[in-house]
Amino acid sequence: MTAKATVTEVRVLTGAALDAALDDVARLRIAVFRDWPYLYDGDLAYERTYLESYRTSAGAVLVGAFDGPRLVGAATGTPMEDHAEDFAxxxxxxxxALQDIFYCAESVLLPEARGQGIGHRFFDAREAHARALGRRYSAFCAVQRPADHPLRPAGYAPLDPFWRKRGYAPLDGVIACFRWRDVDRDTQTDHALQFWLRDLDTDIA
Structure with a gap:
């Protein structure tokens, strides 16, 4: 059994600290997204290329969760227009308008670090960053999987209640499509991701 990790600090990473953390973020993405529902069979070379945008986007944010010196979770976000080709x-x-929206990209946390309220802290930090950039909306997208998928774990509880508690709601018909290789496939396939949106001018309960 994996020992529980105690998150001792959650902080926004910039500059040299952000740069130093990116390989660890890549490894977190590979480990966490390998599980349901993403089933992503990732590799470090692709992850390093993907995460390069956080070095080059002036409006990007990286929030890290640490157990002592060890990075056990990370959440990222960028201005939505940085992804215009994918999301327009x-x-x-x-x-x-894409220029009014901040895109909350991944939020990854090792299983042994869960249950400590870190998901809320990740959203708090990214939404504060979005407001500081003058954004009105915050959005993210989540993969859609059929209920009868053979790799769906018994008793799996989706995160929809958590997202709704944060003030997010699905945008009808707003679906992105991305390709990656699932852990049970030999080739890449298309995946549908549903967008959720929150008006940052509206308080949550």
């Missing part, structure tokens, strides 16, 4: 089409019919 799904948002085209909504009437929302």
């Amino acid at each position: 089409a799904p948002f085209a019919a909504t009437g929302l």
Whole structure:
């Protein structure tokens, strides 16, 4: 059994600290997203290329959760227009301008570090960053899987109640499509990801 990790600090990483953490963030993404529902069979070379954008985007944020010196969780976000090529089409019919939206990308936390309220702290930090950038909305997307998928764990509880508690709601028909290789596949396949949105001017209960 893996020993429980106690998160001793959650902080926003910038500059040299951000740069130094990116390989650890890549490893976290590979480990956490390998599990349901993403089933992502990742590799470090791709992850390093993907995370390079956090060095180059002036509006990007990286929030790290630490057990002492060890990074056990991370959450990222960027201005939505940094992903215009991927997200412009799904948002085209909504009437929302990408420049008004902050995109909360991944939120990954090792299983042994869960149950300490870190998910809320990750959203708090990214939403505060979004407001500081003058954004009105915060959004993220989550993979959709069929209820009868053979790798779905028994008793799996989706995160929808947590997201709704944070003030997010799914945007009807706003679906992104990404390709990756699942752990049970030999080749990459398309995956649908549902967008959720929150108005940052509205208080949550």
